[in-house]
Amino acid sequence: MNLNELQVGVLDLIKSRHVVGINDSTGYFLSVKGSKELLVVRKVALWWRTLQIESFCTLSSALLKYENCFNDAVTSFYNSSSFSPYRDEVGIQFLDYLQVYNSDAFVRTVSSFELALIQCKKGKAVSLSQTWEYEPYTIISGLLQNAISKEHFVKGSYLVEVCSGNAELFTVTPFGSHQ
């Protein structure tokens, strides 16, 4: 087995894909597939991604944890995407990923909101308008404290706008209060 075959096979095993078209005459991949070491590799890789994502995507991470799907989201992101080795880029890629692949509409809303805020802070031109079905400040406060609960989800209808020209980064306007 040459280096090419070894590394492609290991990549497939780590990302939980089928190892296809690779000569395994020594039985190496078969032995690794059922090994505790492979489980450790995956655990370490996910631990690193979790560490990077938690510290970069505070709001989305807290919401996903509240919904008990943070680990699943990180695992799905890890297995399916070619993420950057750099922390800041991984965070942005994760937020992008949530917007495309997460089935929860409110997770998609919060992740796009958080991404817009991050881009704004980085000096990028951003203009985002979205509708929130809950009172945004209460939710954001709960998420920032990583202490979100059912009580934070106060029903309503709000226009949330993130704009790079806005010194406050974003504005919240209750629907029906437009002039």
Added chain:
Amino acid sequence: MSYSIGTTYEGKNLDYLLRIAPHVDHIEVSPDSISTNIGGAVTIHPDILKQLQWVATETNIDILLHGVGLSIGSYDHWNDEYLRLLDQLFNSIPSIKWHSEHLAYTRVNGENLGTMLALPRTDEVLDLVSERVNAIQERFKHRFLLENVASMLPDPGSKYSEAGFLNKITELTGCGLILDVYNMECDAYNFGFKIAPFFDELNINSVYELHVAGGAIDAEHDFKMDVHSRRLSQSTLDLTQKVFDRSPKNLKAVTYEILEEFVGNIGDDNIINELTGLRNMSRHEPQ
């Protein structure tokens, strides 16, 4: 005998840097960890670059670079972006003492593995790594070191012993080594790696720097983890002393590696105590 004593710094906590500054001769910085994305390009974070320039010009602390993401052993290609980060750092801080990378791979076909894996010790890898080390040394003109990594997966079949392989690379390229003694302990625990014969075979004079760290055993899988999350254990200190006792003539520095996320858990005072302990050890004559 007295070695430069230092620790990891990831650029995000200036108060911490100022607190440890009187206790270190060098800090070791990972270009990957201090990078950010500006305008679609990966670059060194401007604020952190300023901090490092201040360290380089206004203090007696040396700066060492220690990469994570070059992926020197990927069969297809290494990470060009990482080399551009090095370009930026060397151009901005000419006094950087040396730089280093892990003898490992972190990506395949451009896809990030999310962790770092050891390479098989074969002639194919020896040729690949040596060619790339030579290219790095040609490009940067600074001393370059390779570090032994902790194995995560079983060896797929190697021609060379661990020490024999390191000896070959250093002979072929003239690069130096970082010997990570905690990684050796991980390999001993997880894969039965024999440390004494390794020391007997290794050309100890290739070692320019030691890495020491404190990690933990993953109870679920009974696996010793290379996580840099704790204080140093006595076994790591004993192994460090064994290296000192061999009087490696080119050993210059000892670095206590700590992940930034665990600095708070370990505590500044404990970190300073560990650095002081290493300094005291390094001042003793070989036993």
